[in-house]
Amino acid sequence: MSKNNSIPAEGMTGFRVHFQSDATSGFVVFLLALPLSLGIAKASDFPPLMGLITAIIGGIVVSFIMGSRLTIKGPAAGLIVIVAGAVADFGGGEQGWRYTLGAIVVAGFIQILFGVFKFGKLVDFFPLSAIHGMLAAIGLIIIAKQVPVLLDIDPVQTKGVSPLGLFAKIPYFLQHLDPKATVIGVVSLVIMLGWPSLKNSYLKKIPAPLMVLFVAIPAELMMDFQHTEPVYALVHIGDLLDNVRLNVDFHGTAQLGLFVKYVVMFALVGTLESLLTVKAIDLLDPYKRKSNPNKDLIAVGLGNVIAGVLGGLPMISEVARSSANVSNGAKTRWANFYHGFFLLAFVLLASHLIELIPNTALAAMLITVGIRLAHPKEFIHTFRIGKEQLFIFLITIFFTLYEDLLVGIAAGIVVKMLIHWFHGTPLTSFFKAPTVVSFEGNTYRVEIDKAAIFTNFLGIKRKLEEIPSGFQVTIDLQKTKLVDHSVMESLYHFKHEYESLDGGSVVLVGLEEHIPLSDHELAGRKKK
Structure with a gap:
């Protein structure tokens, strides 16, 4: 516990007592979540608005039942690979999106059961080197998929291409880039990567994604993207009230094997990421409060059921936004509520501003996420723990890139078990x-x-x-x-x-x- 302060009050008392700190932190997180939620949805081949729907539900609904105090619920870059894969495998386009929603809803119910039967300890079954390998592979896949977006390449050129194939085509993408849009993307990427190194404490208080928007939107207006660039250069979201309805379609169950595969991946990877985030944020909590991981799983599962029915992405406890929430002085779960409330207000009152955002700027934000997940320091850190850990890490990455996440983490587990057997484990x-x-x-x-x-x-x-x-x-x-x-x-x-x-x-x-x-x-x- 913090030496100078008592545990923050919860409920309506906490709402009154900690209004300023929670609302301030919630507003900062809203500024982070707005562009990232749009970018994650677009990269997942979902309508961009649906990323905001998930974040709104994660804030306004899930806050009241979650088992952690300081985590932020919303769409996650770590699930982009699975969501986009599901949309493609279920036929692509609107059909692929709606069928994917069916798998998200079923996975949400499974997460609720995980919580009810106290499976919050599930995270301890998976070897850390395989988990980190999975996250690094996700980072590489995000980078592969967003590089052509950063260069404003026609999406038709990348449809159906594997991550390894996208890396191989980077020279082709560089030859066919759009100069105007790419300049905005590259400048946005420089801001995202360089912002943490700034010495000026006042500037550093501005979230990097918000600074990207401050630069990218005026630049886009000066270049008149709406009249000089192809339609895929800008974000398009539509009206919230026109799009929020029962969008889920369970006809994907006709492809039962495929449907089950994605249900398992949404439930498993989403649960792992959420539990890891809850554990990490508990360590950052200045009051050393311990979350209830099973209650949190129930909350996330319910949020996924609601989001899936309405058309949203799967949600998790998201680590970057949760860390920002702690560092900006949040005291209670009301900060998560405020982040959702500010998103809802913005979408209702100022959605036209969202459609001024260049997609290359969103790609820069996601590439930054990918770089953090697959940073060379992750490889070095794993090697320092042990050569066998690096081998498991690399095997997980290879099979994830070559096949998919389930195969990747299964390969990592099998290799680790073989190493244990080699070391004499009965x-x-x-x-x-x-x-x-x-x-x-x-x-x-x-x-x-x-x-x-x-x-x-x-x-x-x-x-x-x-x-x-x-x-x-x-x-x-x-x-x-x-x-x-x-x-x-x-x-x-x-x-x-x-x-x-x-x-x-x-x-x-x-x-x-x-x-x-x-x-x-x-x-x-x-x-x-």
Whole structure:
């Protein structure tokens, strides 16, 4: 908890007491969410307005039932790949969009069930190197799909081309770029990438996407895009009231295998991203409040059902907007509500301004997201944890680019299990780690036997979470043959969270005879 402040009040009391801080933060997040929601929708082959619909629902509806206080709900760049793939596979155009909505609605119901049956711990089953590989692959795919948009290439030229094919065609795109639109796109990209490095503290308070709009819209008006550029150069959204209706169509179930595939991907990847964001934002919360991940899944699932029925993109707890929410002083869930409220007001009162935005500027924002996800430092960081982690990371990226996200993360899991088997993990320990908890004096002792790896950590975590707060906890790993990186990081997360409550302490012992697989403090460890 913050040393100087008490826990912020919730409900209507929080609404009154924290109105200024929450409304201010919500307004800043609204400025971030407006162009990003449009860009994500367009990149997903959804009507651009539907990105805003999802963000509005995520703010105005989901805020009241979510299990986290400071996360922002809305469309995510990380799901662009799945959404665009679904639209294409379901026939493209309006039919592809409507059939995709059916998969989003069903996935939303599955997320609600995940929350009801307390599957919020699902995130701990997946190896971190595979998750980061999946996110890096998503970043590369976003970059591949947005480079031609940045250069204002006719969308017909890129339709149906794979991510690897798009990278291969970049020289062709450069030869056929539109000079005027590309200038705006490149300047926007420079602003997005360079803004965090600014020294001027006053300028840095302006969100980079908002600064892009300040530059791109006047430039577009000066060049008269509406009369001199093709129709695909500008955003087109239409009227909110004319477009919000029952847009979902479940006829996609006729292609049952395809429908199930996308339901699984929306439910799985959306759930993973949301849970990872909730965990990350809890660590940033100055008041050290702990979210209820299962309640949050129910809220996100309900939001996806509503958004899917009305035509919107799938929503998650989005990490960049949530981080901005924390850094701008938000105190309660009302900040998420205000972000949705300001979006709704803008769409109702000033939607004509949105149609002045060049698509190349939106592409620059999304390319920046892609660069952050697939930044070289992610490769370097993974390598430092261990060569085997980098191998899993790269395998996940390759199969995601070559096939799809499900195949990619499945390949990463299989490779990690094979590595564990090579390191001597008994097959009987892959899904169960004998864990004994004893209590003496003021100390809980947790002894883990055989192996502590990502596939059996859920059982270990269940035992850890049953320990009351405020005690000395000793986690003894002496009898393990292998402790993998995912478990090492999860144990340190547990230590951090437990010690933030009621003065308890956590000590890891028994690793003296284990050899670290790299110099990183959270590297996997194998017994000599």
